[in-house]
Amino acid sequence: MIWVTWRQFRGTILTGILTPLLISAVMMATTLVLDGVRSFGTVFFYCFGYPTTECVAETALTTASLATIALPVLLGVFVGVTVFSRDIERRSHVLGLTQAVSRRRWYWTRILVVFGPIVLAMGVLGLVSYWVRFRSFSGAYAFVGYFDSRLSFPLFGAAGIAPAAYTALGLAVGSALALLLRNTIGAMILTLVAMAAVLLVLPTAIREHYASPEIEKIELADNFYGGDSATYSSSPDALSQRWLIGSDYIDLNGDPVTVAWDTCPPNHDSWPEARPEETTAEFDARVSAYDRGVAAERIDCLRGLGIDHFENRYHPDSLFWRFQLTEAALCLLLAALLAGVAARLTRRLQP
Amino acid sequence: MTDTVLSMTDVGKSFRRNKVLENCTFDIERGSVTALVGSNGAGKSTLMSLVVGLLSPDTGQISVLGNQVGQRGIASGLSYLAQHKPLYPRFTVGEMLRFGRSTNDHWDDAYASELVDAAGVSTSARVKSLSPGHRTRVALALALGRRPEVLLLDEPLADLDPVARREVAQTLMRDAAEHGTTIVMSSHVLSELADIADTLMLLRRGRIQLSGALDDITSEHYVLIGEGDPSQAVGDGSVVSEAIGSGGKSFVVRGNRPASAPGWQVDNATLDDVVLAYLSDRSAA
Amino acid sequence: MIAYRIDRHSGIPAYVQLVLQTKQALRIGDLVVGDQLPTAKDVVGALAINPNTVLKAYRELERDGLVEPRPGLGTFVIASLAKPGMAEKTALTNELDRWVAHGIAAGLDRSDLEALIASALDARYHDTGDIER
Numbered sequence: 137m138i139w140v141t142w143r144q145f146r147g148t149i150l151t152g153i154l155t156p157l158l159i160s161a162v163m164m165a166t167t168l169v170l171d172g173v174r175s176f177g178t179v180f181f182y183c184f185g186y187p188t189t190e191c192v193a194e195t196a197l198t199t200a201s202l203a204t205i206a207l208p209v210l211l212g213v214f215v216g217v218t219v220f221s222r223d224i225e226r227r228s229h230v231l232g233l234t235q236a237v238s239r240r241r242w243y244w245t246r247i248l249v250v251f252g253p254i255v256l257a258m259g260v261l262g263l264v265s266y267w268v269r270f271r272s273f274s275g276a277y278a279f280v281g282y283f284d285s286r287l288s289f290p291l292f293g294a295a296g297i298a299p300a301a302y303t304a305l306g307l308a309v310g311s312a313l314a315l316l317l318r319n320t321i322g323a324m325i326l327t328l329v330a331m332a333a334v335l336l337v338l339p340t341a342i343r344e345h346y347a348s349p350e351i352e353k354i355e356l357a358d359n360f361y362g363g364d365s366a367t368y369s370s371s372p373d374a375l376s377q378r379w380l381i382g383s384d385y386i387d388l389n390g391d392p393v394t395v396a397w398d399t400c401p402p403n404h405d406s407w408p409e410a411r412p413e414e415t416t417a418e419f420d421a422r423v424s425a426y427d428r429g430v431a432a433e434r435i436d437c438l439r440g441l442g443i444d445h446f447e448n449r450y451h452p453d454s455l456f457w458r459f460q461l462t463e464a465a466l467c468l469l470l471a472a473l474l475a476g477v478a479a480r481l482t483r484r485l486q487p
Numbered sequence: 488m489t490d491t492v493l494s495m496t497d498v499g500k501s502f503r504r505n506k507v508l509e510n511c512t513f514d515i516e517r518g519s520v521t522a523l524v525g526s527n528g529a530g531k532s533t534l535m536s537l538v539v540g541l542l543s544p545d546t547g548q549i550s551v552l553g554n555q556v557g558q559r560g561i562a563s564g565l566s567y568l569a570q571h572k573p574l575y576p577r578f579t580v581g582e583m584l585r586f587g588r589s590t591n592d593h594w595d596d597a598y599a600s601e602l603v604d605a606a607g608v609s610t611s612a613r614v615k616s617l618s619p620g621h622r623t624r625v626a627l628a629l630a631l632g633r634r635p636e637v638l639l640l641d642e643p644l645a646d647l648d649p650v651a652r653r654e655v656a657q658t659l660m661r662d663a664a665e666h667g668t669t670i671v672m673s674s675h676v677l678s679e680l681a682d683i684a685d686t687l688m689l690l691r692r693g694r695i696q697l698s699g700a701l702d703d704i705t706s707e708h709y710v711l712i713g714e715g716d717p718s719q720a721v722g723d724g725s726v727v728s729e730a731i732g733s734g735g736k737s738f739v740v741r742g743n744r745p746a747s748a749p750g751w752q753v754d755n756a757t758l759d760d761v762v763l764a765y766l767s768d769r770s771a772a
Numbered sequence: 773m774i775a776y777r778i779d780r781h782s783g784i785p786a787y788v789q790l791v792l793q794t795k796q797a798l799r800i801g802d803l804v805v806g807d808q809l810p811t812a813k814d815v816v817g818a819l820a821i822n823p824n825t826v827l828k829a830y831r832e833l834e835r836d837g838l839v840e841p842r843p844g845l846g847t848f849v850i851a852s853l854a855k856p857g858m859a860e861k862t863a864l865t866n867e868l869d870r871w872v873a874h875g876i877a878a879g880l881d882r883s884d885l886e887a888l889i890a891s892a893l894d895a896r897y898h899d900t901g902d903i904e905r
Contacts, residue, residue, distance in 0.1 A: 140589050143582060144575060231573040234539055234561045235590035236633075483558055487532075487541040487569065520822050653820055660816035664823035682778070682786065682821045755783075 137237055141249040145219065152215050152254035156207060156261035156299075163200045163261075163268045169193035197268070201294040204265055208302035209331040211254060213324045216310020219250050221320040230487045239482045247475060251307045259300035266295040285379035287451055287459055289339035296457070301464035301471075306331050308471035308478070315481040338463065344381040346462045349449040356435045356445060378450040387442045400437035490517040492637050492669050493538065498547030500533055507533045509693045511547070515671060515686070517636070520663060522680040522701070523673040524762050525690030531673040532570060534690070535639050539567045552636060563593070566635035570642045572626040574614045580625055581610035587632045599632030602658060620651030627655065631662055638662075640672040644679060652676070656683055681758045689765050696765050701758065708756035708764075711738045711748065720748035728764040739764035774803055774810065778819050786821055790829035798838060798853040809839060809847040 142149065169192075223229040232242050270286065286292060293302065309330050313323040384392035408426050410419050451459070493515040500508040508530045515521055525531050536542040538549055539561050548555060551562040561567060574583055580603060588594045603610065606624035608617065617625065623643060630638060638659075644652045656679055662668050671688075674680055687704055689697040697704060708727070711717050714735045717726060724742020731737075739760050744753060774797045778786050797803040812826040830847050833839045840850045875885050 137589055140586050143578065143586075226573070226576075227569075227571055228573040228575060230541065230569045230571075231575070231629075232590070233541060234567045234569075235587070236560065236563055236592050237590050238560045239558070485541075487536045518824075520824075656820035657817050660820055660823060661813050664811070664813040664816045664826070678780070679820070682780065682819075685822050685824055 137241060137245045138249055141246050145246075145250050148215055148218065149250055149253060152211060152250075153257040156204075156254075156257040159200050159203050159207075160261045160264040162196055163264050166193040166197045166200070167268050201265065201290070204261055204294045204299050205290055205335070207258065207261075208299060208306040209328060209335065211258075211303050212306025212310040212331050213327045215250070215254065216307040217314045217320060217323045217327055219246060220311055220314040221318070221323060224314070224318050224485070225320060227487065229485060233485070239485075240479060243479050243482045247311070251304070251311075254307070255300050255304045258303040259297060262294075262296050262299040265299070269295055285451075285453060286456055287343070287379035287453065292339065292343070292456075292459070292463075293335065296460040297464045298460055298467075301467035302331075302335065304471040305334065305467040305474075308474040312474045312478040312481065315478050315485070342466075343459060343463060344379075344451070346459050347451060347455055349381055349451055350378075352448040352450065354446040354448065356438060356443070378452050380448060380450045382449045384447055385438065385441075385443045386445055386447045388444045392447075393441065393443055395438070395441065395443070400434050400441075489514070491515065492517045493551050493671070494549070495534075495538075496548045498534075498537065498544045498549060500530075500537060500542065500544050507693055508537075508544075511693075511695055513688060513695055513698050515637075515669060517669050518663070518667050519669055519686045520659075520684045521669075521671045521686040521688055522684035523671060523688045523690065524675075524677070524680070524766070525673070526766050529690040530693045531690055532641050535567065535641050535671075535673070538639060539565065564636040566630040566633045566638050568626055568630045568638075568640045568643055570645065572622055574622065574626055574629075576613070576615035578614050579610065580608055580612050580614065580617075583614060583625060583629060584610070584632070587629050591633050593634055594632055595634045596632065598634065599628045602628035602631060605658075606654070618651075619646045620648060620654070623647060623651065623655055624658070627658060631658075634666070635668060637669045637671070640670070642673055642675070644674055644676050652679060659683070677759050677762055687758070687762075689762060691766060697761070705756050705758055705761055708739055708741050708761050709744050710754040710756050710760055711740055712736070712752040712754065713750055715750065717751070720745050720751050727761075728767050730763070730767070773807075776810070776815055776819060778821060787825045787829040787832070790815075790826065791832050794829070794833055795838070795853060798849065798851075799855065801852075801854050803849050804854075805849050805852050807849045808845075809833075809849065811846060 220229075223232065233239060269291075286295070292298060306327070310323065310327040313326050313330075314320070317323045317326070385395050387393045408419070408422050414422070491514045495511050495513055498508060498511040499506070511534065523531050523534070533542065537544050538551065538556060540556050540558060543558065550556065552564045554562055556562060575586070578586065584596065584599055584603065587599060588596055600610075603625060606621060606628070608621045608625060612621075614622065614625070623646075627640075627643070630640075640659075643655055643659075647655065659670060659672075660683060663670055672680075672684075681701075685701055687697060687699065687701045688695060711720060712732060712735055717729075717738045717740070721738075721740050721742065722745050724740045724745075727739045727741055729736050729738045739756060774794065776790055776793055778789055782789070784792075794803070794809070803809075809830065812823045812830075815821075815826045816823050830839060830841070834841065834847075838849065838851050838853070839847050841847045872885060875888070880888070
């Protein structure tokens with residue numbers, strides 16, 4: 137039965153294995169160019185058009201990362217669905233089911249022989265992607281902003297064991313829908329929609345709950361310029377080491393308070409101008425005094441609204457692998473459930 | 488002493504609200520060649536799918552070679568050739584045989600290869616390049632390679648040219664003669680069935696209307712040709728149906744031949760006569 | 773060797789056709805004592821008919837005493853239907869003629885001669901059973 141499954145799907149299996157491996161190779165090639173190069177510090181789109189080798193490599197890496205994110209969906213649609221739908225549409229499943237092989241064995245052999253290697257290849261891709269990007273923070277920052285955390289979309293899904301887990305889920309969804317609907321195009325469309333929904337919902341609504349967030353309390357001190365600037369006042373390196381999931385003004389009772397952006401006076405337009413007879417030191421001193429004055433106004437205003445402090449909620453970057461494992465476990469559990477459902481659906485297969 | 492290899496007891500099957508099969512009960516004896524006839528949509532394919540385990544009956548029981556049919560897959564000792572002769576188009580014939588070897592415990596590779604050879608099909612030919620006749624013979628080789636005790640064939644002769652039909656029939660009869668295989672085949676081609684089959688099963692509107700030895704059935708019926716009302720001549724027989732022929736009306740009657748039937752021509756009933764009589768719309772059955 | 777053919781439109785059952793063709797072959801001398809009849813497999817392989825048809829025909833021939841099945845080997849011809857040739861007929865006729873002349877010379881009339889012939893035939897056919905029916 138293993139040979140039969142291989143022979144029937146060798147094109148599919150090879151494509152499903154070679155595509156991630158090819159992308160891995162491209163990613164490895166980019167490290168040869170980018171290795172040791174300081175991070176750009178620029179956002180992705182600014183890199184386009186620059187003829188430097190580093191930029192070409194960055195672009196390649198970006199494309200590869202995009203592909204890594206898209207692959208689980210594509211594989212679900214074009215492999216997960218077709219593995220069963222081709223047989224069913226041609227009605228050749230009748231042949232497979234009238235030999236001395238039980239339906240269960242027919243189904244599970246197909247899943248393991250076709251999906252197994254593909255998920256493993258995606259695992260390789262994910263690990264290569266991780267190694268290329270993150271083994272040191274002087275690695276490439278392409279494709280995302282300088283400030284994005286690798287716990288959030290899209291970095292999280294493009295590296296580690298997440299791509300493999302998403303692929304397993306995509307394949308399970310595709311095959312279950314193919315057996316349920318027995319209509320190839322319909323199953324493909326639904327798989328696309330379902331996987332897109334999953335990849336959307338996971339980072340926006342679910343991932344942040346894998347652990348309780350760390351809370352950074354920012355007091356309304358002299359140098360408080362407003363929530364956003366307080367957040368970004370930490371050192372740049374520290375920023376990408378945390379995934380900010382929320383920030384609020386907090387009142388004395390500990391409840392969040394919504395403050396409209398123009399409620400407390402924003403920075404005035406009347407920035408002190410340098411006077412010609414001033415020395416730089418004098419000018420700097422005047423600017424500092426001005427800033428402190430504005431800050432004091434703001435703090436009074438906020439305190440007047442009952443606000444006690446500003447709070448950042450985040451997950452530290454060190455949780456990356458823990459989150460990877462949690463999300464992978466979630467996806468694999470779901471995939472296993474769907475595979476079980478699909479196995480039962482084979483009982484209902486009509487000739 | 489009867490050796491029943493396949494039996495159905497009160498089997499019914501519906502799809503949505505259509506009753507496709509109802510109260511089907513029959514026994515098939517070892518070594519017999521049964522012709523399953525019925526109009527399109529009468530339930531022949533459904534009946535076979537039930538025996539093979541591809542569908543589950545709503546009511547009733549089916550047993551093959553002493554074991555009840557369940558969802559565990561096709562009974563060992565049973566082989567099935569579906570109407571669309573399923574094969575894998577991109578496989579070569581040799582790979583199809585290897586498929587048979589890999590998916591079956593008791594596989595007679597020599598026999599299957601010999602059948603493919605005898606058909607003049609090369610093992611390196613791709614399945615999708617085969618003519619319908621060759622395709623049928625390869626699919627048949629696959630079914631026979633399992634060395635079944637019972638062979639079910641759904642319209643095996645359909646879409647075949649006369650030469651291919653002959654060759655398939657010869658292959659089947661050879662297998663029956665050599666291995667004593669019990670054969671159940673559905674077909675529309677009555678003339679070939681008459682030579683091959685010794686048992687008839689007729690399905691009409693999901694029910695089995697006739698079932699038994701072919702010779703017995705044809706001798707139980709006769710044809711009355713003439714004009715007028717046949718009820719006088721028929722005696723205690725029953726008219727199955729009437730048809731308009733070249734010499735007047737002809738009635739197929741079930742019963743003892745009348746000693747004298749003035750004004751009527753009495754003929755033996757052929758298989759064609761009987762089957763057409765029962766399947767026609769104007770059938771009284 | 774014998775090659776069977778079935779005429780599907782003759783109205784004669786297939787097995788009867790096989791029996792008749794076998795007997796014809798025995799008469800002509802295409803089949804002689806000791807010859808093996810084709811196996812059921814070979815016959816149905818050529819004619820595409822039900823194997824039971826062949827078996828039925830062979831059983832009928834066996835009942836007629838013409839053939840005999842030998843398990844594991846096949847079905848073999850054990851009797852011939854060949855009629856005597858012309859030469860033999862002439863010799864027999866002459867012999868019969870002389871016998872009749874002897875009988876007349878001994879004083880027997882026609883009915884006596886007929887009675888003698890009848891009882892001789894009775895004795896012969898009674899002993900060996902009805903070979904030719």
